Amino acid sequence: MKRCLSLLEKRIPQGWKQLQPSKHDNIVVAMSSGVDSSIAAAIYSSFPNVRGVYMRNWSNKQNDTKNCDEKDWNDAKKVAKYLNIPIEMVNFEKEYWLDVFEPMLNNYELGLTPNPDILCNRYIKFGTLKQKLDEMYGVDNYWLVTGHYSRILQECRTGQFELLRGIDSSKDQSYYLSQVKPDIMDRTILPIGNFYKREIRQLAKELQLPTADKPDSQGICFVNNSQRGKFKTFLKEYLPSKPGHIITIDPQSGHKKVWGEHGGLWSYTIGQKVGIPMPQGDPEYRGTWFVSDKLRDTNEIMIVRGRDNPKLFRDHVKIIDMKWLFPEEDLMNIEKTLQEGIQRGDLFLQYRSLQEPILVDKYELWKSDQATNDKNQYINQRKNQRKNLEFILTLSCPQRAMAPGQYGCLYLKNRVIGSGTIIL
Numbered sequence: 001m002k003r004c005l006s007l008l009e010k011r012i013p014q015g016w017k018q019l020q021p022s023k024h025d026n027i028v029v030a031m032s033s034g035v036d037s038s039i040a041a042a043i044y045s046s047f048p049n050v051r052g053v054y055m056r057n058w059s060n061k062q063n064d065t066k067n068c069d070e071k072d073w074n075d076a077k078k079v080a081k082y083l084n085i086p087i088e089m090v091n092f093e094k095e096y097w098l099d100v101f102e103p104m105l106n107n108y109e110l111g112l113t114p115n116p117d118i119l120c121n122r123y124i125k126f127g128t129l130k131q132k133l134d135e136m137y138g139v140d141n142y143w144l145v146t147g148h149y150s151r152i153l154q155e156c157r158t159g160q161f162e163l164l165r166g167i168d169s170s171k172d173q174s175y176y177l178s179q180v181k182p183d184i185m186d187r188t189i190l191p192i193g194n195f196y197k198r199e200i201r202q203l204a205k206e207l208q209l210p211t212a213d214k215p216d217s218q219g220i221c222f223v224n225n226s227q228r229g230k231f232k233t234f235l236k237e238y239l240p241s242k243p244g245h246i247i248t249i250d251p252q253s254g255h256k257k258v259w260g261e262h263g264g265l266w267s268y269t270i271g272q273k274v275g276i277p278m279p280q281g282d283p284e285y286r287g288t289w290f291v292s293d294k295l296r297d298t299n300e301i302m303i304v305r306g307r308d309n310p311k312l313f314r315d316h317v318k319i320i321d322m323k324w325l326f327p328e329e330d331l332m333n334i335e336k337t338l339q340e341g342i343q344r345g346d347l348f349l350q351y352r353s354l355q356e357p358i359l360v361d362k363y364e365l366w367k368s369d370q371a372t373n374d375k376n377q378y379i380n381q382r383k384n385q386r387k388n389l390e391f392i393l394t395l396s397c398p399q400r401a402m403a404p405g406q407y408g409c410l411y412l413k414n415r416v417i418g419s420g421t422i423i424l
C-alpha cells in the first residue's frame with residue numbers, strides 16, 4: 001500500500017498539500033464494508049495505531065431476528081481481519097433517527113425534497129462519530145479517514161483546508177459533504193478522492209480483499225438493497241396519508257380543475273410524470289402531464305402538460321440558511337468571493353449530486369427580513385454575520401424541476417464553498 005500512498009502524493013495538484021499521519025498517530029477509518037472504505041483502510045493498515053469503526057445507524061428487526069445491516073457488519077469485520085486491524089461497531093441509531101430520519105420525514109410531509117445523505121454526513125459521520133472520537137482520543141488527537149470520492153487538501157498559499165471534488169467526476173461525492181462543519185477539515189483524510197473507481201476495484205482485486213467484488217451501494221444509506229426503486233413504498237410506512245387534489249390551473253382564466261387524488265404531497269416529486277388518466281381525445285389535454293408545483297396551503301399538486309413545459313424550468317433560485325466552508329468571515333467577504341467568482345466565470349451551482357455544474361451569472365442579496373432597502377445599510381446590519389444569508393442566484397441556463405428543500409451547493413471551480421436550502 002506504500003505504492004498507493006506515493007501515487008496519491010503524485011496526484012496532489014501543485015500548490016496543494018495532503019497532510020498525512022505520522023507513524024504513531026491515531027487513525028480511525030470509517031469502514032462501511034464497501035470496496036472504497038476497505039481500500040482506505042488498506043492504505044493505512046501498516047500504521048500501528050489504526051482501527052476501523054463501523055456505524056450501525058439503522059436496524060430493522062420487526063420481521064426478522066437479524067439486523068438488516070448484519071451482512072455489512074460481518075463484511076467489515078472480514079476486511080479488518082484480513083488487513084489485521086481492530087474494528088468496533090458503534091450504535092448511532094438514536095442519533096440517526098433524530099437528526100436525519102425524522103427531519104427527512106417532516107420535510108417530505110411538507111412537500112419538500114430533502115437529502116438525508118447530506119444530513120447523515122453533517123450530523124452522523126462528521127458529527128456524532130467525531131464527538132465520540134473526540135471523547136475517546138481527545139480533540140485533534142486522531143485522524144478520521146473515510147472512503148468518500150472527494151478531497152480535503154490544504155492550500156499552500158493560505159494554509160486553509162478546502163473541500164474539493166474527487167478526481168473521478170463520475171463518482172464525485174463532494175455535494176454530499178457540502179454541509180459538514182469546517183472544523184473537521186484539518187483532521188479528515190479522504191484518500192479515495194485521489195483515485196478513479198476502476199483503480200480502486202483493481203487494487204481491491206490485486207489485494208484480494210474479501211469485499212473486492214461487493215457491488216456499490218447507492219443513494220440513501222438506510223434503504224437496503226431489496227428496497228431500491230421502492231422508496232415511495234418505504235416512505236408510506238412512516239408517513240400518514242393526507243389525500244388532496246391533483247389539479248390544473250388555466251393560466252389565462254385562473255380556473256382550477258381537479259383531475260385526480262394524491263396520497264400526500266410527499267407522494268410526488270416536482271418534474272415527475274403523473275400517472276392519472278387525462279382525456280387523450282381532447283387536444284387541450286392530450287399528452288403527458290408532469291408535476292409543476294405543490295401547493296402546501298391547499299394540499300394540492302399542480303400539473304402541466306409536456307416534459308419541456310416552461311413552467312418546469314427556472315433560471316434563478318433562492319437559497320437560504322447557507323452553511324459556509326469558509327473560515328470565519330463576514331458578509332462582505334462572502335459577497336466579494338461570490339462576485340469575483342462570477343467575474344472569473346467559475347462560480348457554479350449544483351442542486352443534485354453528479355449533475356453538470358451550472359454557471360452562475362449573477363447573485364443578489366434577498367432582503368426579506370429587514371426593513372431597509374438600502375443595500376449598504378443592510379450590509380452594515382449583517383456585517384460579522386455569516387448565518388442566514390439569503391440570496392437569489394441567476395443561472396446561465398434554465399434548469400428543469402428544481403424543488404424546494406433540495407440543497408443548493410456552490411462551487412468555485414472544483415472547490416465547495418458552501419451549501420444552503422433551496423426555497424425557489
Ligand SMILES: Nc1ncnc2c1ncn2[C@@H]1O[C@H](COP(=O)(O)OP(=O)(O)OP(=O)(O)O)[C@@H](O)[C@H]1O
Nearest residue numbers: 030031032034035036037053054055146147148217
Ligand atoms: N455504516 C458505516 N460505518 C462506517 N462508515 C461508513 C458507514 N457508511 C458509510 N461510511 C463511510 O462513509 C463513506 C461514504 O459512504 P457511502 O455511503 O458512499 O459508502 P458505501 O458506498 O456504503 O461504501 P464504500 O464507500 O466504502 O464503498 C464510506 O466510504 C465510509 O468511509
